[in-house]
Amino acid sequence: MADTATRTTIRAGRRAHAPFGSRTPAGTRHPLVATAMVLPLAALLVVVFGGWDAVVTQASSVGVMLGR
Structure with a gap:
């Protein structure tokens, strides 16, 4: 049991x-x-x-809001 805990700790420390x-x-x-x-x-x-259609509508709304 202790051996697997050590291996897990070693593995967790690796990148x-x-x-x-x-x-x-x-x-x-x-x-x-x-x-x-x-x-x-x-x-x-x-x-x-x-x-x-939703993308076009949103882009149009943003354009109007920005004054274009």
Whole structure:
């Protein structure tokens, strides 16, 4: 029992790294990579739920509010 507690403590003290020998630590991602991952899902949700009209309406409202 004490042996597993020691191993857990040792593992918890190590820094997490990305798999396959990547040099960037786990949990960090370049903003462009994150954007490229999210955009297809966002586009799908806009098409499925008809959100394009809402986006246009909101953008128009912000433009009017800013005086354009």
